[in-house]
Amino acid sequence: xxxxxxxxxxxxxxxxxxxxxxxxxxxxxxxxxxxxxxxxxxxxxxxxxxxxxxxxxxxxxxxxxxxxxxxxxxxxxxxxxxxxxxxxxxxxxxxxxxxxxxxxxxxxxxxxxxxxxxxxxxxxxxxxxxxxxxxxxxxxxxxxxxxxxxxxxxxxxxxxxxxxxxxxxxxxxxxxxxxxxxxxxxxxxxxxxxxxxxxxxxxxxxxxxxxxxxxxxxxxxxxxxxxxxxxxxxxxxxxxxxxxxxxxxxxxxxxxxxxxxxxxxxxxxxxxxxxxxxxxxxxxxxxxxxxx
Amino acid sequence: xxxxxxxxxxxxxxxxxxxxxxxxxxxxxxxxxxxxxxxxxxxxxxxxxxxxxxxxxxxxxxxxxxxxxxxxxxxxxxxxxxxxxxxxxxxxxxxxxxxxxxxxxxxxxxxxxxxxxxxxxxxxxxxxxxxxxxxxxxxxxxxxxxxxxxxxxxxxxxxxxxxxxxxxxxxxxxxxxxxxxxxxxxxxxxxxxxxxxxxxxxxxxxxxxxxxxxxxxxxxxxxxxxxxxxxxxxxxxxxxxxxxxxxxxxxxxxxxxxxxxxxxxxxxxxxxxxxxxxxxxxxxxxxxxxxx
Numbered sequence: 001x002x003x004x005x006x007x008x009x010x011x012x013x014x015x016x017x018x019x020x021x022x023x024x025x026x027x028x029x030x031x032x033x034x035x036x037x038x039x040x041x042x043x044x045x046x047x048x049x050x051x052x053x054x055x056x057x058x059x060x061x062x063x064x065x066x067x068x069x070x071x072x073x074x075x076x077x078x079x080x081x082x083x084x085x086x087x088x089x090x091x092x093x094x095x096x097x098x099x100x101x102x103x104x105x106x107x108x109x110x111x112x113x114x115x116x117x118x119x120x121x122x123x124x125x126x127x128x129x130x131x132x133x134x135x136x137x138x139x140x141x142x143x144x145x146x147x148x149x150x151x152x153x154x155x156x157x158x159x160x161x162x163x164x165x166x167x168x169x170x171x172x173x174x175x176x177x178x179x180x181x182x183x184x185x186x187x188x189x190x191x192x193x194x195x196x197x198x199x200x201x202x203x204x205x206x207x208x209x210x211x212x213x214x215x216x217x218x219x220x221x222x223x224x225x226x227x228x229x230x231x232x233x234x235x236x237x238x239x240x241x242x243x244x245x246x247x248x249x250x251x252x253x254x255x256x257x258x259x260x261x262x263x264x265x266x267x268x269x270x271x272x273x274x275x276x277x278x279x280x281x282x283x284x285x286x287x288x289x290x291x292x
Numbered sequence: 293x294x295x296x297x298x299x300x301x302x303x304x305x306x307x308x309x310x311x312x313x314x315x316x317x318x319x320x321x322x323x324x325x326x327x328x329x330x331x332x333x334x335x336x337x338x339x340x341x342x343x344x345x346x347x348x349x350x351x352x353x354x355x356x357x358x359x360x361x362x363x364x365x366x367x368x369x370x371x372x373x374x375x376x377x378x379x380x381x382x383x384x385x386x387x388x389x390x391x392x393x394x395x396x397x398x399x400x401x402x403x404x405x406x407x408x409x410x411x412x413x414x415x416x417x418x419x420x421x422x423x424x425x426x427x428x429x430x431x432x433x434x435x436x437x438x439x440x441x442x443x444x445x446x447x448x449x450x451x452x453x454x455x456x457x458x459x460x461x462x463x464x465x466x467x468x469x470x471x472x473x474x475x476x477x478x479x480x481x482x483x484x485x486x487x488x489x490x491x492x493x494x495x496x497x498x499x500x501x502x503x504x505x506x507x508x509x510x511x512x513x514x515x516x517x518x519x520x521x522x523x524x525x526x527x528x529x530x531x532x533x534x535x536x537x538x539x540x541x542x543x544x545x546x547x548x549x550x551x552x553x554x555x556x557x558x559x560x561x562x563x564x565x566x567x568x569x570x571x572x573x574x575x576x577x578x579x580x581x582x583x584x
Contacts, residue, residue, distance in 0.1 A: 001374055033401045074323050104306070119411040
């Protein structure tokens with residue numbers, strides 16, 4: 001049984017789950033685990049690891065339209081090198097400071113593989129769910145897509161400095177708060193645009209008609225070798241932590257004024273259940289290796 | 293560099309850490325990671341694992357004198373067996389229900405070794421810290437000591453049913469709330485009584501004169517073969533998740549009336565920095581294998 005099937009199995013047992021973060025009164029709470037082998041390619045600094053791991057949970061808070069209040073992490077590793085540990089904490093503190101949350105520590109743990117578990121806490125009186133998109137709403141995304149996919153290629157090529165920079169994304173907490181006043185549904189793009197759209201469509205019981213051009217990051221053009229490859233990294237790769245949301249079209253100009261990051265309208269909510277890109281079905285999948 | 297040295301190194305960087313849970317406004321937040329190899333001996337059911345992992349974080353909330361509001365967990369494993377996963381979630385839900393918190397899900401993750409990261413959230417306007425013990429205060433502990441040590445022996449012997457039962461401890465959230473009104477300092481006994489007392493003494497800048505008899509669990513008598521072994525499991529082993537606290541002696545009768553679990557007075561706070569058991573220095577250490 002794979003992870004998605006298992007999550008589906010648990011949906012009935014855990015009604016509070018199934019969104020980017022759980023809502024408990026006015027608090028939102030979310031947790032993640034990242035591993036060296038799968039999440040931190042060779043060349044990832046511990047500063048970047050701290051930033052990115054804590055940032056991933058802050059992104060879930062952002063996707064609820066909540067303010068971020070605090071984060072904690074468990075740092076598990078075979079050894080505790082003081083420099084590495086402090087770099088990790090600095091990264092965690094810096095990403096928290098960026099979104100005005102407090103990094104309040106956590107725990108250390110002996111473990112064979114460098115592994116990080118992070119939790120972020122947020123607050124909102126009016127969370128934005130994945131459900132709620134209405135036919136006719138504009139489908140939008142913040143920032144650019146494909147940064148993490150491009151970073152992975154750069155790690156492979158040994159361009160570690162640029163790769164680390166791309167890996168240290170900005171959690172969209174401040175834009176998320178601005179968007180929350182008019183968004184009808186929201187999710188982060190951590191599973192890739194395609195899969196995130198399918199999740200949003202399932203939760204909102206709607207479809208999406210997406211149209212190119214998509215806001216693919218310039219870095220993707222620098223590391224890919226053709227349109228198919230570009231599309232893999234930009235649409236399917238994921239781990240980008242941008243906000244994907246729906247909103248009435250007439251709220252867009254006002255949103256753009258206050259959001260602080262570029263917002264691209266990439267399509268429209270439809271009343272069928274299809275997710276299409278330029279009228280062709282967009283598959284519900286993540287990155288597929290070997291299509292380069 | 294070992295875990296304790298690394299935590300000490302970070303103390304300056306993370307002023308909000310250093311207690312059982314971090315305090316963020318009226319919220320308290322705490323996180324832990326547990327692994328199959330070190331924390332779940334062969335024979336531990338997934339129901340017990342869910343109960344115990346989430347319970348460990350709820351115990352940290354209890355040690356702050358806070359009410360527990362919610363918990364989340366990341367369940368990381370090589371495969372997702374539906375029965376195991378549901379049993380884990382049921383254990384997590386049941387321990388939360390016991391202390392009137394909501395188990396609100398979390399995440400799943402592929403990982404070579406069964407690993408659980410848990411986070412608990414609590415609320416209090418008046419957290420009880422590890423600092424604050426005053427000379428003359430009574431030193432007390434809830435419940436009994438040594439249950440987890442005894443459970444480990446029982447797992448070894450193949451008495452899995454009893455071992456699982458001992459492993460499913462009750463987080464002392466309700467007693468912790470009652471105690472919080474008069475406690476001057478509090479910690480949970482997860483690192484063992486001896487080490488917990490040293491942590492409390494360091495934070496409160498005091499000493500403790502502890503006297504036998506200590507409230508060692510009957511199960512310890514059943515699995516140990518003499519006073520030295522009994523003392524190892526009861527005083528040093530840890531992972532018992534009882535509350536160790538200090539309080540003015542005249543508040544004890546009232547506390548016992550409302551606490552709902554037995555409270556044993558095991559000593560007195562002193563104004564030197566020694567931690568003694570029957571006038572002999574109690575070493576600052578956890579369980580030592582091979583002293584049986």
